[in-house]
Amino acid sequence: MKVAIVGGGLAGLTAAISLAREGIEVTVFDPKPRESNSYLAQAGIAFPISDGDSLLSHVTDTIRGGKYLNDISVVWNVISKSTEAYHFLTSLGVEFTNRELEGGHSFPRIFTIKNETGKYIIPVLEKHAKEVGVNFIRKFVDEIAIYNKKVIGVFVEGSLLYFDAVIIASGGFSGLYRFTAGNSENLGIPIGDLALKGVPLRDIEFVQFHPTGFIGKRTYLISEAVRGAGAKLVTGEGERFVNELETRDVVAREIYRKMLEGKGVFLDATGIEDFKKRFPYIYSFLRREGINPKRDLIPVTPVAHYTIGGISVDAFYRTPVKGLYAIGEAACNGFHGANRLASNSLLECLVSGIEVSRTIIREKPRGERREVKYYGYELGNVDEVREIMWNHAGIIRREESLRLGLKKLKKVEADPRVKLLAEAVLKCALARKESRGAHYREDYPHSREEFRRPSIFREGTCML
CATH class of the missing domain: 3.90.700.10 (Succinate dehydrogenase/fumarate reductase flavoprotein, catalytic domain)
Structure with a gap:
């Protein structure tokens, strides 16, 4: 079996190591490994494993922080695997130096390494991945090849490379905003590419600042x-x-x-x-x-900083496309709800990487060789999109501003994947006529029970 992983941050590397240990041929596509948001992560990873802490306390904090939009079963599933995720890292030689308290947590459960956690963890995982035979290709994936709701492989520099399974671990799309502390090149192109191909997005309006x-x-x-x-x-x-x-x-x-x-x-x-x-x-x-x-x-x-929504996946990180999976910040299955609790993201990366490897090993997807159209999109004017997103889909939103943002977006000449992703945020923010977590509507300043459900963006329409 041949598996491609798009992205070499914590989620992608965890999946790569877990799969390669089982004898699966894994190729990670990541041109700039020192620029992933995982590498840039300062604080640490939320593990409820210390004396006085508990799974229930962490679950409660996560659901309260997510403003009760979380999928409760997913929250329990991720947090209950904290010990396994911790052991995965420490068994590779990762040593934490401190435990910190962060906003929304009722216990100091943030395990850090000199408050430059990603800088220390990612090189360790890369080294181990190479030792277990993971292939690294330092190039961008242009597009995901899909035919008849089945993944075929990936396009790299216009050439189609065939794989039995593809895992999207490319991070989020905070680079679509004018001001971001993450990688400004993180435009969510794989997410937009899949949206163009009919793959649903979930909770895409929730952008954390x-x-x-x-x-x-x-x-x-x-x-x-x-x-x-x-x-x-x-x-x-x-x-x-x-x-x-x-x-x-x-x-x-x-x-x-x-x-x-x-x-x-x-x-x-x-x-x-x-x-x-x-x-x-x-x-x-x-x-x-x-x-x-x-x-x-x-x-x-x-x-x-962090995009809570992403490619819609189930509890096992499967998309509706056979052989296509998504993990980490690129994916959304309701773990974070409407607002990510601090340092839950790296925990999700670890757990989703481990879990998706089990899913693939269990399902044994088999690809097929067939020609798939390559579009070869040009990036275009991203700065205009960034200005629109910052000014019209930012920290405080209202209907007139969101509609004006959509109107402006139509006139921008940019990569259709980038435009569709920006359109998804604007349309779902417009459809969610309430304030909840990271989504705040000045014209609807309170949460409304009828909107306590996920949004799904598919084929240009946001369904709530």
Whole structure:
């Protein structure tokens, strides 16, 4: 059996290792392994495995944080595999250095490595993947080849490569926004490509903005763990205006509101005595930007960070296309609900990578060789799309703005996969006439029970 994995972050590498250990031929396509959001991840992984913690507590926090839109069975399924996911990493030689508290969690269950967790984990997994025979091709996958609701393979530089199964582990699409602390090239092209081919997307309107981005010579994230260590959010006048350990949607929205009032917002970390030791990466980039967190306030702004929705999959990470699977941030099966709880993403990456490998081993998909049309799309003007998404599908939304965004989008000359993905967010945000989690409608500021269900975007229409 031959399996292609599109993306070499934590989810993709976990799946690759798990499959290769069973003797399956695995090829990972990832041109820039040091630019994945997994590699850039600072804080860590939520594991409810310490004394005093419990699965029930973590499940409860996840559902409460997800504003009760979560698929409860999926939440239990993922979190109950925490011990296995932890053992998967530690058996490869990963050693955690700290345990932190982050917003929305009722217990300090965020396992980190010097608050640069991804930087330490990804090289370990890459090394082990090579040792178990995983092939790495440092090229982009242009398109996914599908025929008659069955995956055929992938197109790379216009050539069709045949595979029995394809796993999409390409991350999300926060790069579709003007300001993002992730990889700005993460445009969600594989997601848009599949949407063009009729594969449904789920909960695509839920885009999480990290509350504390820092925009200097480039955009950085100031980890939630800094607030967990005691940093306070204040205006330039010194006004503290929000509980810093609320879920990200609440904190980001309150910061944004202060900014709309014309006020600057700052993180006051001067009370953290061992800042340099606890957060060496954050300390180093702040110093390069001329800020000393021991005495200076740190200017912050919300930035697009994580896309909660994605390719619709079931609890076993299967799409409706035979032989096609999706995991990690690229996928959505209701684990996060309407708002991702901090550090649940890397847990999902590990569990989905392990679980999808079991699904493929169990199902033994078999591909076929046939010609499939290659479209060869051009990227076009992505910056215009980014401006539209930031201005019309951002932190605070309303009907007139969403409709104007759709109108503007029609006039943009860009890759149809990028445009369709942006259209999906706008249309599903328009259809969800309520506020829930990361989706906030100023004209519908409260959650409504009739909308407590997932959205499905298929063939240009959002169904709720």
